[in-house]
Amino acid sequence: MKEVKVYMANSLSTGKYNFKDSEFNFILALIGKINKYDKDFEEYSFTKKELENLTNTNLKYTRISQMADGLMGKVLHLNLKNEGFKKYTFFSTMEYKEGILKVCINEKMKPFFLNLANNFIETELKELISLKSYYSKRIYLLLKSNAFKGGSVSSFEHSISDLQEEFEVKKSLLNYADFKINVLEVALKEINEKTSLKFSYKPVDRTKIRKKIYDIEFTFGRKK
Numbered sequence: 001m002k003e004v005k006v007y008m009a010n011s012l013s014t015g016k017y018n019f020k021d022s023e024f025n026f027i028l029a030l031i032g033k034i035n036k037y038d039k040d041f042e043e044y045s046f047t048k049k050e051l052e053n054l055t056n057t058n059l060k061y062t063r064i065s066q067m068a069d070g071l072m073g074k075v076l077h078l079n080l081k082n083e084g085f086k087k088y089t090f091f092s093t094m095e096y097k098e099g100i101l102k103v104c105i106n107e108k109m110k111p112f113f114l115n116l117a118n119n120f121i122e123t124e125l126k127e128l129i130s131l132k133s134y135y136s137k138r139i140y141l142l143l144k145s146n147a148f149k150g151g152s153v154s155s156f157e158h159s160i161s162d163l164q165e166e167f168e169v170k171k172s173l174l175n176y177a178d179f180k181i182n183v184l185e186v187a188l189k190e191i192n193e194k195t196s197l198k199f200s201y202k203p204v205d206r207t208k209i210r211k212k213i214y215d216i217e218f219t220f221g222r223k224k
Contacts, residue, residue, distance in 0.1 A: 004032040004125040009112040013121065013138075013145035016077035018168035021134045022055040023071055027090070028137075029054055030103060032125040036116045041105045048099045054129075064101065068094045076109075121145050130194045136187040138167050143191070143199055143220050153221040157204060160216055176203075176213050184216070198223050 008031055019027060026046075033044045052059050055067070076088040093104045105113075121144045131137050146156045163183075164174055173179045184201060192198050199220030203213040 004029075006031050006121070006123050006125050006128065007034070007036040007113065007116055008121050008141075009116065010119045010121060010145040011078060012076075012112055013141040014162070014166055016079070016166050016168060017074060019074065019134060020070070021132065021137075022057070023067070023074070024134055024137060025054045025129055026051070026067075026071065028125060028128050030105075031113060034105075034113050036114060036120070038114050041107065041110065041114070044103045044105070046101045046103070048101075051101060061096075064096055068096065068101070121147075127195045131187075131190050133183075133186050133190060135167055135169075135183040136190040139183075139187040140191055140195065140197070143197055143218060146218070153219065155217060155219040157215045157217045160203075160213060163216070196223055197221070 006028060029046075029050070030044055034041070046054075048059060048064070051064065051067075057063065059067075072089070072091055072094060074090050076090060078086045078088075080086060088108055089106050090109065091103060092106050093102075095102045121141060123140075123144050128137055128140060131140060142158065143154075146154055160176060160179065164179065167183070169179065169183065173182055188199065188201065197220055199218055201216050201218050204215040204217050205213060
């Protein structure tokens with residue numbers, strides 16, 4: 001895969017949304033087509049071959065239509081102060097014709113991708129795509145949004161319940177032990193093996209009550 005940069009506002013790392021891994025690969029590849037200095041979105045195009053490479057599937061018309069239906073229905077949920085929220089749909093239209101999928105992004109999404117001056121994530125598409133787990137991708141973006149504030153190694157805390165809500169995890173992963181095995185440990189292995197980052201984590205128990213876990217402390221830096 002050629003070098004493609006992905007830029008997005010930090011706030012997307014803590015937004016509430018969920019995608020199938022193939023759908024998220026498509027989203028990330030789409031973001032890679034956006035010029036962060038543009039004032040307006042363009043109409044972005046994907047060939048059938050590009051879509052097949054992103055999904056690792058031999059796609060037929062019906063499957064592409066189903067994929068478009070799924071993506072059109074996705075919603076980004078951002079929590080606001082005082083129990084407020086703001087919701088966005090990612091796309092305004094999708095059109096597939098003669099082997100080309102044309103995509104128009106919702107204009108309300110401009111602040112997340114265009115004219116970015118500060119508080120944004122910058123990374124390489126190939127690093128994100130290399131991660132097989134959707135949750136690994138989300139944790140990687142969370143790390144990048146907190147990257148190197150005040151030094152070569154960064155550390156921050158994040159509520160476990162917030163992580164579970166933001167990732168919209170299955171009910172079976174609401175238990176910390178299962179969340180650790182299926183989300184945190186998978187991300188730890190993938191990110192440390194496949195990307196330019198190396199991270200560790202540890203649970204934080206503020207109540208001093210045994211086995212009561214409320215927060216995770218992440219520590220990470222660039223590999224030497």
